[in-house]
Amino acid sequence: MRDQRDGRRSNQVSRRSLLGGAAAAAGVAGVATGAAVVGGAATAHAVEPPSAERFRPGRPIVFRGATVVTMDDELGVLADADVLVVGTRIEAVGHALPTPPGTAVVETGGGLLTPGFVDTHRHVWQTALRGVGVEWTLAEYMERMFGRWGLAYRPEDLAAGNRMGMVEALDAGVTTVLDWSHNLRTPEHADAAVDGLLAVPARARFGIGNAFADSAGWIHGGEVDRLLDSRFPSRDQLVTPQIAYDIVPPDEELLPALRFARDRGLQWTSHGGIVGYAADETITFLADNGFLSPDITLVHGGAYGEDGYRRLADAGAFLSIAAESELNAGQGYPPSHRAREFGVRMSLSMDTVVWWSGDMFSAMRATLNADRGLAHLRAHERGEVLQSNALRSAEVLEWATMGGARALGMEAEIGSITPGKLADLVLLRTDTTVMSPLSNPVGHLVFQAGRADVDTVVVNGRVVKHRGELVGVDVAGARREVEASLEHLRAEIGDQEWEAASHG
Numbered sequence: 401m402r403d404q405r406d407g408r409r410s411n412q413v414s415r416r417s418l419l420g421g422a423a424a425a426a427g428v429a430g431v432a433t434g435a436a437v438v439g440g441a442a443t444a445h446a447v448e449p450p451s452a453e454r455f456r457p458g459r460p461i462v463f464r465g466a467t468v469v470t471m472d473d474e475l476g477v478l479a480d481a482d483v484l485v486v487g488t489r490i491e492a493v494g495h496a497l498p499t500p501p502g503t504a505v506v507e508t509g510g511g512l513l514t515p516g517f518v519d520t521h522r523h524v525w526q527t528a529l530r531g532v533g534v535e536w537t538l539a540e541y542m543e544r545m546f547g548r549w550g551l552a553y554r555p556e557d558l559a560a561g562n563r564m565g566m567v568e569a570l571d572a573g574v575t576t577v578l579d580w581s582h583n584l585r586t587p588e589h590a591d592a593a594v595d596g597l598l599a600v601p602a603r604a605r606f607g608i609g610n611a612f613a614d615s616a617g618w619i620h621g622g623e624v625d626r627l628l629d630s631r632f633p634s635r636d637q638l639v640t641p642q643i644a645y646d647i648v649p650p651d652e653e654l655l656p657a658l659r660f661a662r663d664r665g666l667q668w669t670s671h672g673g674i675v676g677y678a679a680d681e682t683i684t685f686l687a688d689n690g691f692l693s694p695d696i697t698l699v700h701g702g703a704y705g706e707d708g709y710r711r712l713a714d715a716g717a718f719l720s721i722a723a724e725s726e727l728n729a730g731q732g733y734p735p736s737h738r739a740r741e742f743g744v745r746m747s748l749s750m751d752t753v754v755w756w757s758g759d760m761f762s763a764m765r766a767t768l769n770a771d772r773g774l775a776h777l778r779a780h781e782r783g784e785v786l787q788s789n790a791l792r793s794a795e796v797l798e799w800a801t802m803g804g805a806r807a808l809g810m811e812a813e814i815g816s817i818t819p820g821k822l823a824d825l826v827l828l829r830t831d832t833t834v835m836s837p838l839s840n841p842v843g844h845l846v847f848q849a850g851r852a853d854v855d856t857v858v859v860n861g862r863v864v865k866h867r868g869e870l871v872g873v874d875v876a877g878a879r880r881e882v883e884a885s886l887e888h889l890r891a892e893i894g895d896q897e898w899e900a901a902s903h904g
């Protein structure tokens with residue numbers, strides 16, 4: 401602990417000096433950015449060993465000369481800074497850090513280093529159906545996925561979807577995903593879903609759910625306890641469990657299940673606040689029965705009323721806003737403006753790649769677009785023109801990192817680049833066409849950056865992507881599995897229905 405405190409003190413000094421010469425510091429970062437290639441790729445690539453060997457497990461890593469967007473309130477944004485990773489954790493953040501012998505050095509050349517992104521709601525099991533629902537509404541999704549299509553899933557389809565979905569997430573710098581897994585119709589489906597998550601070195605929260613079962617039988621048949629005992633003997637692992645089950649409509653029979661989750665220290669997430677499906681009754685039910693707490697994340701939430709938002713804020717419960725989903729499928733307007741008004745804690749999510757993208761750059765942009773666009777529209781309708789935007793880019797970046805960490809109860813471990821936390825990091829190139837010149841790191845992350853800029857990804861201290869290539873991840877194998885899964889699902893769905901669903 402002493403080392404961490406010492407590290408923090410040196411960081412504070414560094415930041416003060418930076419603040420004293422912010423313009424000069426930014427200028428240095430900008431020059432470095434323009435002149436160098438992240439990772440020294442242009443000069444060092446030919447003589448370096450392969451990434452898997454260079455970043456072998458247990459070898460410390462230092463990122464040198466980065467623009468570090470720490471998302472740590474005390475550290476802020478550091479120019480020309482280093483981040484040292486030892487074992488699974490961030491050992492130190494600062495300038496010209498001393499390193500242990502044998503440390504792997506990544507010269508970032510002014511690259512942009514951020515915490516790994518956290519997605520608090522993604523139905524990863526649906527990855528094989530990527531893109532088929534691009535024209536759908538929520539009603540069409542419900543009819544298809546929870547009518548016939550979901551029932552066509554074999555255990556291996558869940559495994560394949562989860563595996564490819566987590567590979568995709570890692571590639572985009574999404575280091576933690578709450579896999580909202582609500583097609584666990586048999587124990588075999590559940591085990592296969594876990595297998596798919598474990599096949600990829602990403603951090604996942606396995607949201608145990610079954611949209612096809614009755615609420616009473618689902619949790620008390622012993623299946624969740626079996627999974628906890630057999631697949632999650634420790635919470636100190638990359639994949640951890642919680643409950644993902646809709647309290648829509650509220651049902652007294654769910655009270656024992658909520659007690660079960662609380663007794664076992666499992667968080668709970670439910671969709672809710674959806675126009676035409678659910679208003680405040682989920683919140684009222686949880687509050688009246690003593691279960692509205694920081695352990696609860698409600699997804700979407702655009703249909704809640706003032707009382708609902710007030711109760712969420714008072715209880716410290718979370719919203720997961722999936723703006724791309726809500727704007728296209730019609731669950732309700734993305735409620736970030738309402739949540740900000742009432743002080744509800746927020747995280748962001750992508751929902752499903754059946755329609756949308758699976759990266760948090762898109763989530764941040766969609767959220768900003770929706771929030772600001774509505775404010776402008778309402779002003780115009782009043783005959784006014786806004787002179788400033790209320791929602792700032794830094795807030796949205798906070799929701800995509802620390803907000804997600806808090807919603808998962810992991811804020812002490814992930815979500816910011818803070819000495820002592822687990823090392824989940826994303827290094828973005830700043831020599832790409834959209835990332836140079838780099839003048840506003842947070843602004844670039846929110847409105848400029850994309851998947852192609854993600855150079856290096858670290859999860860739990862392990863390099864899983866470097867120089868734009870996944871490391872120690874069998875991408876071709878994951879693709880083969882998910883393509884075979886799609887073939888099966890399409891055959892089950894039938895050509896006529898598939899074509900109608902794709903283009904209708």
Ligand SMILES: [Zn+2]
Binds near residue numbers: 521523580671699751
């Ligand atoms: Zn969802």
